[in-house]
Amino acid sequence: MDSAFLQSCHIVVHQAGKYYPGHGGGEGLWAVRDLTLCARPGEFAAVVGPSGCGKSTLLSLLAGFEQATEGKVMLEGRPVSGPGPDRGVVFQEDAxxxxxxxxxxxxxxxxxxxxxxxxxxxxxxxxxxxxxxxxxxxxxxxxxxxxxxxxxxxxxxxxxxPRALLMDEPFGALDALTRMEMQQLLLDVWQKLNVTVLFVTHDVEEAIFLADRVYVMTARPGRVLRRVEVGLPRPRTPDTYTDPALTRLRHEVLDLLLEARNPSVLSDAIYPY
Ligand SMILES: Nc1ncnc2c1ncn2[C@@H]1O[C@H](COP(=O)(O)OP(=O)(O)OP(=O)(O)O)[C@@H](O)[C@H]1O
Ligand SMILES: [Mg+2]
Structure with a gap:
């Protein structure tokens, strides 16, 4: 890993793995393995992937709620050693x-x-x-x-x-219109406060509408299959939803998600910096 590059990133996850042991002698599992991604300061990154592929696990590692079994999980050039006020975490349930x-x-x-x-x-x-x-x-x-x-x-x-926002399907329980309002609100706030965002969602359109880049994860053990650069102009507006470029990206990400469910892709490690 190039150290100058590392220093320039806010969030770095490098070949990270998280193993959950089984209960009562049962077999455990790797939730994520060989997972690599990054986000630059002030960047909006989204993560999509099949259910159970380890998206929430990834956020737990970054939030410091869980420790990686292997690999590196770093914020602003330092390993994450526990929860801290530099990170704000928002879940689907408002808590x-x-x-x-x-x-x-x-x-x-x-x-x-x-x-x-x-x-x-x-x-x-x-x-x-x-x-x-x-x-x-x-x-x-x-x-x-x-x-x-x-x-x-x-x-x-x-x-x-917080300097970073870690969001786990925060709008998943909302109706479509409220969800669009919240997406717009989040982008307004993000632009005003200049925080780095890592946003997990099941909703491909939401990921593309919000993010600068979208990481598509494979099925468990989750790793990044591909990084998709969004490149839609900002500010994003309600018209962005019907932009043909968004539709093209949506197809691209949906195709990747179909691929992500196929176990044969699991053998190809990629390091998508
Ligand atoms: N605390 C835990 N103990 C044991 N296993 C866990 C724990 N947390 C998650 N897992 C397992 O790790 C895998 C990944 O779970 P995770 O919740 O990270 O997936 P996800 O991608 O967020 O799924 P979803 O899209 O359904 O929210 C699952 O197989 C799950 O059973
Ligand atoms: Mg989850």
Missing amino acids: LFPWLTVLGNVCYGLHRRGVSRPEARDEAMRFLHLVGLEEFADYYPSQLSGGMRQRVALARVLANR
């Missing part, structure tokens, strides 16, 4: 605290970091404004729609000022 208000949820991480109450409130309101929810600051999560809850989850993560 808000139901007993806290919207404002309380967004303030939570700020309080834990020792930010004073008035300062935390101002900061939280700033991020609620960014996601268009400042009027709902005193609501409880149960009083919000799914899309609104996901916007709170995004505001909560962003309030911690």
